[in-house]
Amino acid sequence: MGERIMNNSSLIACVDGLVLPCWRPLENVSAFDKFGRGLIYFTALVYLFIGVSIISDRFMAAIEVITSQEREVSVRKPNGERHIVVVRVWNETVANLTLMALGSSAPEILLSVIEIWAKDFNAGDLGPGTIVGSAAYNLFVIIAICVSVIPNGETRRIKHLNVFFVTAIWSVFAYVWLYLILAVISPEEVEVWEGILTFLFFPATVLTAYAADRKMYKYIKKSYRMNVRGVIVQAEGMDSMEMGQTEIELDDAHEDAKQEYVTILKDLRKQNPHADLDALERMAHELLLNKGPKSRAFYRIQATRRLMGSGDLLRRISERAQSDLSEVKAELQRESGASEYTTGSGCKVCFDPSKYTVLESCGRFDVRVVRTGDVDTPLTVQYATEDGTATANSDYVPAKGTLHFASGEKEKQITLEVIDDDVFEADEHFYIRLSNSQPPGALATPTLATVIILDDDHGGIFKFANRDHELVESVGTYELKVIRTSGARGRVILPYWTEDGTAKKGKEYEAAEGEIIFENNESEKSILLTIIEEDSYEKDVLFYVQLGEPQMSGDDEIASLAAEAEKKRPEERTDQEKIAIMGKPQLGEITRAQIRIKESKEFKNTVDKLVQRANASLLIGTSSWKEQFIEAVTVSPSDEDEAKAPSCFDYFMHSLTLFWKIIFAFVPPTDLFRGYLCFVISIFCIGVVTAVIGDVASHFGATLGILDGVTAICFVALGTSIPDTFASKVAAIQDQHADASIGNVTGSNAVNVFLGIGVAWSIAAIYHNVHGNKFHVDPGNLAFSVTIFCSEAAITIAVLVVRRSKFIGGELGGPVVAKYLTSAFLFSLWVFYLIMSTLEAYHIIKGF
Known part of the structure; x- marks a missing residue:
């Protein structure tokens, strides 16, 4: 190891660091020089804290990308319907206690490990002191700030209280355990099993928090919930999901995830009545990105970027919203285009249209044949009529022949003729078919046209073309067709009206009542229905339209004769009167139409895709x-x-x-290898910068006569925790709950000890055991600091529990007096901790 030199003026040992040697000379240094050196060391320390904060945020971005990974699974709704949803790979609690905690505490953890290596596997005060000091700062100062920054009149509550209590117990136990192994179980010595057990408490913390999150202690099956982004994450209180066959029973949370987007869209439509749908969808997606739950990584990176002159992440949201909307619209157009029928690049010939309705008295009429594609090549195609219910030479004149398309000719007409008679009969139909094209393969659907012959010798039978009609709410005005069959004689008045079903007039549709008039020889009319657009997700409501009795209008001989005949008994009617009654307009079998209003498929697909894209990792990656x-x-x-x-x-x-x-x-x-490469390189960079921080901090303390333990809790712990302070402040203000701001503090504190100290001391204990030595650790200042911290931590947790009562309403915010008193009290706990730990370190007061 490097040369160990005693600074006579300060009586603090200065040791060459792992990276930086001591600043020489060390003897006979004037007070002015020591002050200058201390100032330079302090400035370098601050600059290094900035550097480690920036690389830690790159590390956090990689973690956010990794923990935001998703996969598609098949979902079965309670009604048996299946569709595809997106499932988070990482459980939220597990992610927060493993990668997220490692990301926010990497400098402290690595400092402890690197110090062991730098001191030839001997215990140091800087690493453990930083971990304990950081825990005190996080628990007292960060929570104090978060309590007071909530706007007046608002509160924030911890949502996952079970997880908070589990991690709080572990965080207090972590420091109690340190005291036990240093002062009780094996005083001034850490044995191998103690170091390994300390590390093993880390997975135990994760497992118990995971069990609390999933309520495994109540033996509830594995379940999933839908978050605001429409992504299913593991949660409580739902049925099981089995991977492989992958079945998930969804509850209303699935719909609520989408409904939040729809609610935002409705509010925006009211505020911006003249804006088009695309603009409203972009604004809704932007608000969804803003309001959606964000991880601690997002808030940490956002805070650092704002401090370092790199801009606010929220400014990216508008650009992201526009980009997402454009990509979704393009994707939907591609999907729609892929499903449409395409004729290819060759020449194609077919009927257009493929259905014709004519009156029996019309005589001659034309059927249209068109060709598309390559129209420069001459083409011939044969045609011939075929009987349906109509018979050739009785109801129509048969036709057969060949059409010749010259070069550039796109359309031909086939003339057909209908035979009229004076006999009442039902509507009939026949066909005309295309065949034998030259060149071959030019025929395209439809190659068969249907001709319907309407009898026009009586008033007709009136009915809806179809009983059930399904339409999207964005249709605006819908034309409901009413047809007249088995006759088209005379002017007929047909009343109609709408009736509520699950759809209510004035809410989903506008009520309609009136009459439609069929003129003589007119066979089709439409009732105009106005649908009110609500932009509802998964909408499915219905109403009805009813037809009344048709009435002949004007001077019609048959109508007058039928009216007189109806006054007589059937046996008294003449044959002419019976024929007149048969020719009277009547209602058909479909006189009541059911109108089902569903959500717009395009709107639903847009909502699905935009909600899935509301992912914070896309903003920070x-x-x-x-x-x-x-x-x-x-x-x-x-x-x-x-x-x-x-x-x-x-x-x-x-x-x-x-x-x-x-x-x-x-x-x-972060896009390379799904963030894992960035994760590995970033943690290596954090280790390098942290090694330099350890050297500079030690030299700073030695120069000014400050013990490593005091330097750790007063300077290093503060410097490594500043980014988390700003992140928690932003999260407290912007999040609906307190989990992202203070809920993760207790878990992070426990992880710091179990990983930072557990790994470092396990390595050192094993090293010394292999060499036949014991790993000695002085429990002095650390044991005293741990005792003070644990006592104050218990008080802090009790205060937070009391604040959940109805008098305050939540851990954060609340009445002005209460929140400022809470903040002042918690801050005073931190100051008391610093003062007592420092006095004990310098033996001004006696520790234990």
Whole structure:
């Protein structure tokens, strides 16, 4: 190891670090020089804290991308219907206690491990002191700030209270355990089993928190819930999901995830009545990205970017919303285009249209044949009529022949003739078919046309063309067809009206009542229905339209004769009167139409795809080195207002951090290997910077006569926790719950001990055991600090529990007096902890 020298003026040992040697000379240094050296060390320490914060955020971005990975699974609704949904690979609680906790606490954990290596596997005060000091700062100061920054009149509650209590118990136990192994079980010595067991408490913490999140202690099956983004994540209180066959029973949460987007869209439509749907969808998606739950990684990176002159992540949301909407629309168009019938590049010939309705008295009429594609090549095609219910030479004149399309000719007409008679008969039909095209293969669907002959010798039978009609709510005005069959004689008045079903007039549709008039020889009319668009997701309601009795209008001989005949008994009617009654207009079998209103498929698909894209990892991830270097050299305003230019502070912070930004722009983008490569390289970079921080912090303390334990809890712990402070503040204000701001503090504190100290001491204990030695650890200041911290931690947790009562309503915010008193009390606990730990370290007061 490096040379160990005693600074006579300070009586603090200065040891060459793993990376940096001590600043020599060490003897006969004037007070002015020591102050200058201390100032330089302090400035370097601050600058290194900035650097480790920036690379930690690259590390957090990789973690966010990794933990946001999703997969598609088949979902079965309670009605048996199946569709595809997106499932989060990582459980939220597990992600927070493993990768997220490692990301936010990586400097402290690595500092503890690196210090063991730097001191030849002997215990140091800097690493453990930083972990304990950071825990105290996180629990007291961060929570104090989060309590007071909530706007007046608002509160925030921890949503996953079970997880909070489990991690709180583990966080207190972690420090109690440190005291036990240092002062009770094996005083001043850490045995191998103690170090390994300390590390094993980490997976135990994760498993118990996971069980609390899933309520396994109540033996509820594995389940999933739908978050605001429409992504299913593991949750409680639902039925099981089996991978492989993959079945999930969804509850109303599935619909609620989409309904939030729809609700936002409705509000925007009211506020912007003249805006088009695309603009409203973009604004709704932007609000969804803003309101959606975000991980601790997002808030951590957002806070750091604003501090370092790299802009506000929320400014990216508008650009992301527009990009997402454009991509979704293009994707839907491609999907729609792929399903449409295409004729190819060759020449194709077919009927257009393929259905004709004519009156018996019409005589001659034309049927249209068209060709598409290559129309420059001459083409011939044969045609011939075929009987249906209509008979050739009785109801129509048969036809047969060949059509000759010259070069460039796109359309031909086939003339057909209908035979009229004076006999009442039902409507009939016949066909005409295309065949034998030259060149071969030119026939395209439809090659068969249907001709319907309407009898026009009596008033007709009136009915709806179809009983059931399904339409999307975005249709606006819908034309409901009413047809007249078995006759088209005379002017007929047909009343109609609408009736409510599950759809209500004035809400889903506009009520309609009136009459439609069929003129003589008119066989089809439409009732106009107005559908009210609500942009509802999974809408399915219905109403009805009813037809009344048809009435002849005007001077019609048959109608008058039928009216007189109806006054007589059937046996008294003449043959002419019986024929007149048969010719009277009547209602057919479909006189009541059911109108089903469903959501717009395009709107539903747009909602599905946009909600799935509301992923914070897409905002903080990077796709290329070019993007990273452009971000590194670009100054962006930290204010959320896009119209504002960067401030002087933004330019200053950008200039100050430019070196770190450019250096860490070489870290691989998060899109490479799904973020894992960025994860590995980032943690290596954090380790390098942290090694330098450890050396500088130790030299700073030795120069000014400050013990490593005091330097750790007063300076290093504070420097490594500043980014988390701003992240928690932003999360407290923007999130609906307190989990992202303070709910993760207890879990992070437990992980710090079990990983940071557990790994470091396990390595050292094993090393010394292999060499036949014991791993000695002085319990002095650490044991005292742990005792003070645990006592105050219990008080803090009790305060938070009391704040959940109806008098305050939540852990954060609440009445003005209550929240400021809480913040002041928690901050005083931190100050008391620092003072007592420092006094004990310098033996001013006696510890234990």
